[in-house]
Amino acid sequence: xxxxxxxxxxxxxxxxxxxxxxxxxxxxxxxxxxxxxxxxxxxxxxxxxxxxxxxxxxxxxxxxxxxxxxxxxxxxxxxxxxxxxxxxxxxxxxxxxxxxxxxxxxxxxxxxxxxxxxxxxxxxxxxxxxxxxxxxxxxxxxxxxxxxxxxxxxxxxxxxxxxxxxxxxxxxxxxxxxxxxxxxxxxxxxxxxxxxxxxxxxxxxxxxxxxxxxxxxxxxxxxxxxxxxxxxxxxxxxxxxxxxxxxxxxxxxxxxxxxxxxxxxxxxxxxxxxx
Numbered sequence: 001x002x003x004x005x006x007x008x009x010x011x012x013x014x015x016x017x018x019x020x021x022x023x024x025x026x027x028x029x030x031x032x033x034x035x036x037x038x039x040x041x042x043x044x045x046x047x048x049x050x051x052x053x054x055x056x057x058x059x060x061x062x063x064x065x066x067x068x069x070x071x072x073x074x075x076x077x078x079x080x081x082x083x084x085x086x087x088x089x090x091x092x093x094x095x096x097x098x099x100x101x102x103x104x105x106x107x108x109x110x111x112x113x114x115x116x117x118x119x120x121x122x123x124x125x126x127x128x129x130x131x132x133x134x135x136x137x138x139x140x141x142x143x144x145x146x147x148x149x150x151x152x153x154x155x156x157x158x159x160x161x162x163x164x165x166x167x168x169x170x171x172x173x174x175x176x177x178x179x180x181x182x183x184x185x186x187x188x189x190x191x192x193x194x195x196x197x198x199x200x201x202x203x204x205x206x207x208x209x210x211x212x213x214x215x216x217x218x219x220x221x222x223x224x225x226x227x228x229x230x231x232x233x234x235x236x237x238x239x240x241x242x243x244x245x246x247x248x249x250x251x252x253x254x255x256x257x258x259x260x261x262x263x264x265x266x267x268x269x270x271x272x273x274x275x
Contacts, residue, residue: 037067037098039252041229043076045140047255049228051236054248063090063131064198064248067098069105074141077105080152080196080252081133093127097174100125101135111135111148112183115174118150122175131174134196141259143190148183150174153199153213156220159192163217190258193231195220200247201239215239228253 039050048068063083071077079101083093097118104117114135122128134155136147147155147166151173154165168184188194195216202212219238223231231253240249 037065039066039068043068043070044074045257045259046076046138047226047228047257049230049232049253051232052250053236053240063094064200064250065094065098066196066250066252067102068252068254069102071105071137072108074139076138078136078138078196078254079133080198080250081131082152082198083128083131089127093125096125097122097128097131110183111137111146112181115148115150115181118174128174133174138254138256140257143187143258144185145188146183146185148181150181153197153202156195156217157188157192158195158220159189161221163221165213165217188256190256191226192256193228194254194256195235195251197251198249200249201251203247226255228255
């Protein structure tokens, strides 16, 4: 028996499926864009460079994120986090944690207190069952950096041609362990560059994570200048060879200008940086 296919009907069905797919993708794109925090290129006391690359092309955001914002007293809040997952669920969880963090930080909470507050809140956030977070405050007036890490890779401080990881104040990921959080504080020289990132920048299959950490430190040591965005671009390109990785990647750089330089650099208009 010969079955005659209605080619035009098949074409119409295929066109309709494509239309629905494009509509769903457009909605997801708009939602993902709305969830990304807006990071300014400058704040009084610091210049900021951010670069994000999703694990999958055509997907705008997953669970990796960073945020930089003003706090009272001329301080600057700086956060980098990672919610497990590369989908919209992870992105929504990321957005909720980011908003909570800003709210708690604006209340005057110190970095350890911010992490403790998110410990208590994260069980109620769907999709945040496993999340890491690094949070720091920078005070340009006295060149002090206070930071804490909840299961997140350590920040890298580059000053006077030397790079070192800030390995203090480390604890378990959000929602794990006893909930005891610590913080560390150090004086940073004006002009230093602070680099914070997600594990997608340094982790590779069949390679010890220490290799990635050493490679990042070496790349950062070879960089010069004060353009934080150029640093972020160069580190992402150097660490990934401009290839898509198996994980989302975020890298953020802060050029810590200090109190004197802060007065010489007014705040610039807000802008987002994405790959």
